Amino acid sequence: MHERSLVQNLLHQVEQIVVEQGGGQVAEIYVQLGDLSGVEPLLFQMAFDDMAPAVFSAGCQLTLEVVPVTAICSECDHQFEIVDFQFRCPACQAGSVQVIQGDEVKLISVTIDSNHSVEGVSS
Amino acid sequence: MNQRTIIIQRNVQADQKADTAAARERLGRRGTLVVNLLSSPGAGKTTLLQATARHFAGRRSMAVLVGDLETDRDAQRLAPLVPVAQLTTGGACHLELPLVQRGLNALGDPVVDFLFIENVGNLVCPASHDLGEHLRVVLISTTEGDDKPGKYPKMFRTSQAMVISKLDLLPHVPFSVDAVTEDALRIQPELEVLTNCALDGTGIARWCEFLEQQHQQRLAMYHEPEGNR
Numbered sequence: 237m238h239e240r241s242l243v244q245n246l247l248h249q250v251e252q253i254v255v256e257q258g259g260g261q262v263a264e265i266y267v268q269l270g271d272l273s274g275v276e277p278l279l280f281q282m283a284f285d286d287m288a289p290a291v292f293s294a295g296c297q298l299t300l301e302v303v304p305v306t307a308i309c310s311e312c313d314h315q316f317e318i319v320d321f322q323f324r325c326p327a328c329q330a331g332s333v334q335v336i337q338g339d340e341v342k343l344i345s346v347t348i349d350s351n352h353s354v355e356g357v358s359s
Numbered sequence: 360m361n362q363r364t365i366i367i368q369r370n371v372q373a374d375q376k377a378d379t380a381a382a383r384e385r386l387g388r389r390g391t392l393v394v395n396l397l398s399s400p401g402a403g404k405t406t407l408l409q410a411t412a413r414h415f416a417g418r419r420s421m422a423v424l425v426g427d428l429e430t431d432r433d434a435q436r437l438a439p440l441v442p443v444a445q446l447t448t449g450g451a452c453h454l455e456l457p458l459v460q461r462g463l464n465a466l467g468d469p470v471v472d473f474l475f476i477e478n479v480g481n482l483v484c485p486a487s488h489d490l491g492e493h494l495r496v497v498l499i500s501t502t503e504g505d506d507k508p509g510k511y512p513k514m515f516r517t518s519q520a521m522v523i524s525k526l527d528l529l530p531h532v533p534f535s536v537d538a539v540t541e542d543a544l545r546i547q548p549e550l551e552v553l554t555n556c557a558l559d560g561t562g563i564a565r566w567c568e569f570l571e572q573q574h575q576q577r578l579a580m581y582h583e584p585e586g587n588r
Contacts, residue, residue, distance in 0.1 A: 331548020
């Protein structure tokens with residue numbers, strides 16, 4: 237995957253959120269990476285460490301949570317975690333299953349320190 | 360300190376997802392089935408499309424967008440048969456929607472039955488990029504080894520069909536159609552598996568029949584009255 241362009245996209249979205257919230261300094265960005273998102277957490281973190289200080293002040297933390305792939309069976313509604321890319325329902329053996337979590341990069345929350353006025357948004 | 364945590368809960372790629380959904384709907388509504396064709400380099404995507412164009416000639420209309428890092432060699436091979444636009448990525452390892460749209464515009468946004476997007480040869484990155492297709496097909500040739508689905512699972516998980524190509528070489532290479540099928544079905548149990556040899560035409564009629572079925576099935580939703588969708 238393309239961690240740098242994803243991080244750039246993320247930073248841009250957080251910048252907009254800070255503006256909507258009336259400014260402030262970003263203290264923490266919390267992101268969930270799905271196991272099926274195709275994103276390597278280490279490379280994502282490195283890209284963030286490299287690019288974030290130019291947009292937000294140093295000290296802005298990235299919290300990454302890797303979430304497993306969860307699917308639901310279209311036949312029996314059994315919900316289960318995908319292990320080793322086995323996409324057959326363990327309960328009824330059906331092959332028609334829908335991934336309901338773990339295939340995306342999700343911005344969960346942004347923590348803003350309002351005491352630091354609008355200087356937090358530098359670009 | 361006055362800290363506030365704003366809950367967002369949003370897919371970072373939500374805007375791109377909306378764009379690809381809109382592109383898919385636009386082409387689906389006018390009866391074009393968009394097929395994203397993916398494989399390793401040299402698996403036979405262009406040769407398959409040449410055979411497909413010959414089979415459909417005079418009966419079904421098609422256009423091709425072909426992605427490569429450099430050169431227009433693939434477009435030159437297809438140009439005598441069908442409208443084709445070469446998309447050169449200048450080093451990027453996959454296609455993205457804006458490139459596809461540029462290619463469509465270069466062709467004059469034609470109304471065709473099938474739009475094939477021959478992706479950059481790569482079993483990794485293209486798997487993560489929806490191009491607004493209705494059908495994703497992964498091609499695997501008998502010379503690549505039958506252990507590939509498990510090694511590149513996302514590509515096989517996100518595809519609806521797997522075409523095993525270069526069937527004529529089967530007697531000469533250690534490749535088991537059963538083994539590769541079993542490995543792929545473990546990852547994507549609903550995968551349609553087809554075999555062919557595009558050079559001598561084996562399996563091409565079946566492949567084209569499959570494409571016709573998919574055209575009917577996957578575009579049916581766009582013909583229904585608004586209330587039923």
